[in-house]
Amino acid sequence: MRNSFMGKIERVKFELFKSIVFSKNGLSFNELMQKHGLTKSTLSRYINDLVQEVEMTFGEKVHLIQNTQTGTYQIQTTETYSIGYLIDYSHLFYVQKSGVFFILDTLLKNHYSSIDAMALDLHMSSSSVYKQVRALKEMLVPFGGKISFDQLASPLTGNEVGIRLFAFYSYWSVFKSTEYDNRSYPESWWEVKELEEYFDHMASLSESQRAKLRFIQLITLKRALWQKNYIEISDSFLADTAYFDTKDTELLPLLRQRLSNTLYRKERALLLYATRGLVYNLDSLETKKKIVQDYKQSSLEIAAYTTKLMAEVQKEFDIDYTEEGYTNFYFYLIILLIYIKHINIDISGYYKNELSFHSMIDYDEANVKIFRKITKIIEQQEFYPKINKKSLKGVMSILSLTIYSGIYLNKKAGSMSICVIFNNNLILAEGIKKIILDVYNQERIIFTNDVSNANLVISDSYEAVNSDAAHFYFDEQLNPEQWGKMIDAINDIFYKTIFLA
Secondary structure: OOOOOOOHHHHHHHHHHHHHHHHHOOHHHHHHHHOOOOOOOHHHHHHHHHHHHHHHHOOOOOEEOOOOOOOOEEEEOOOOOOOHHHHHHHHHHHHHHHHHHHHHHHHOEEEEEEHHHHHHHHHHHHHHHHHHHHHHHHHHHHHHHHEEOOOOOOOOEEEEEHHHHHHHHHHHHHOOOOHHHOOOOHHHOOOOHHOOOOOOOHHOHHHHHHHHHHHHHHHHHHHHOOOOOOOOOHHHHHHHHHHOOOOOOOOOOOHHHHHHHHHHHHHHHHHHHHHHHHHHOOOOOOHHHHHHHHHHHOOOHHHHHHHHHHHHHHHHHHHOHHHEEEEEEEHHHHHHHHHHHHHHOOOOHHHHHHHOOHHHOOOOHHHHHHHHHHHHHHHHHOOOHHHHHHOOHHHHHHHHHHHHHHHHHOOOOEEEEEEEOOOOOOHHHHHHHHHHHHHOOOOOOOOOOHHHOEEEEOOOOOOOOOOOEEEOOOOOOOOOOHHHHHHHHHHHHHHHHHHHO
16 A cells, blocks of 8 residues: 555564465465565564464464474464454554554554644654654655644644545544544544444444544544544535435534534535545435435536446446446436545545555456446546646546446346266266255256266266367265365356456
C-alpha cells in the first residue's frame, strides 16, 4: 500500500511474518531469502527480530520457531488463533513501532501550538516529529487536508469530507476490528446501537462491520461536536443522495440535539450515503430494490447516467440482467458515480497492490479485451472528464472493476461435463457421481457416458480422451488423498470452463 503507516523495515518484517503464517508447512531460509529479495545477513537479522517481536505482540502465546527436523520457519501457538487474528495484530504492532500513525492519532486527540511543543509533550526530538509530520502531510494531499498548529483552527484543516475520509481509511487500515484505545472519547461515542438499528442486517453484523461503523461514528462526532468542523455539501449532493435515506427515524441523537437543522440534515445525508459505500451489506435486497427503483423513477441526472451506462454495458457485452444482478449492479454503481461527481478523491493508496487487477482476476488476453471495452465505454460517458481532469487512476480502476463485477454478476454460468468410468468396482462410479453433486451446483455439472464429449474423465484405467479433456487417473479408492486430488482436478476444470468462459 502506498499509504502505509509502517516504516520500510517494519513493512519487510511484516511481509516475512505473513509469508510464514500462510505457508502450510513453513518456509526455509533460502525460500524466504528468494521470495523477499533479501541478503543472507539481512534476513538473519530480521528473523532474529521477528522471534522476539512475535512474542511481544502476542504475549508469548505465539512463537516463531525453526523446525528441528525440516529446518523450516513456522508459527507455533499455544491457543487456536485464526490467520486473520495473527496478521491483523502483527500489522498493528508494526504500525505502532513506526511513528506516522502515532503522530496522526495524537493530532486528532490533542491540539499543539507548534511541532516543538508537540515533541516536548511526546518526549520525542523535534527533528523526529518534523519527519513524521512531513510524511503525514504528503498522505493528506490527495484528500485536500493540511496540518495546522493555529490555536484557532483544528489540527487537520481543509476539505472536511476529505479529512473524514482520510481519518476513516487511516484508522481502518491500522486497526480493522482489533481493539482501539477509546479512553480519550466518551464511552457513548463508541456505542453504535442507534446507528446499527437503522439498517436491515443489524442483528447479523460481523465484528468488522461494527468496527467500521464505530470509526465512522467516532470521526463524525469528533469533527462535528468537539472541533466544530462542519461539512460543506451542496444542495445537489443532498438531492443525489436523498434516496439512501430509507427510514424516518432519528440518527445519532447527539448530532440532532447539538446541531442546527441545516447542519444535521447535511451530516445525516453524508452518513447514510457513506455507510453504504464503506460498509458491506447493511441493506436487504428488498431495501436495495426500493433505492434503485426510486432513483430510476427520479429525474436526477446521476440516475440517468447510471441507467445509460448500464444499458451500454448490457448492449456491448450481450447481458441478460437478472433482477438481483441488476439491483446490486445499479446500487453499487450509483454509489460510485455519486462519489465521482461530488467527492472524487483517489483512495487507491489504501488498497493492496494499488487496485491492480492481477490480484483479483485471471488477467488473461480475453480479460484485457474486456477491460479495453470497459475503458472505451467509460470514456464516452458525460461524467468522464470529471475523472480525466485530475488523472485519478484509482477512481478509474474502481469504476472499471465495478463494471467488470456487474458484468460477472449477470453472466450466465456455464457447465462442465464429466465422464466417470470405474471398472474395478462398478457401483463406486455412482458413488463418485453422488459425491460430486453433493459438493457442486447440480445445474453446473453434466455427466456424460461419451468420453469424447467430456471436459474431465475420471477413470481407474487409461482412456483415450480428446486433446481438450483432462484425465484423472483414480485407482486407489481407499486412499483419502486420491479423493482430495479428484476434487482439486474438478476445481481446476470448473474454474477454467465456467468462471473464465
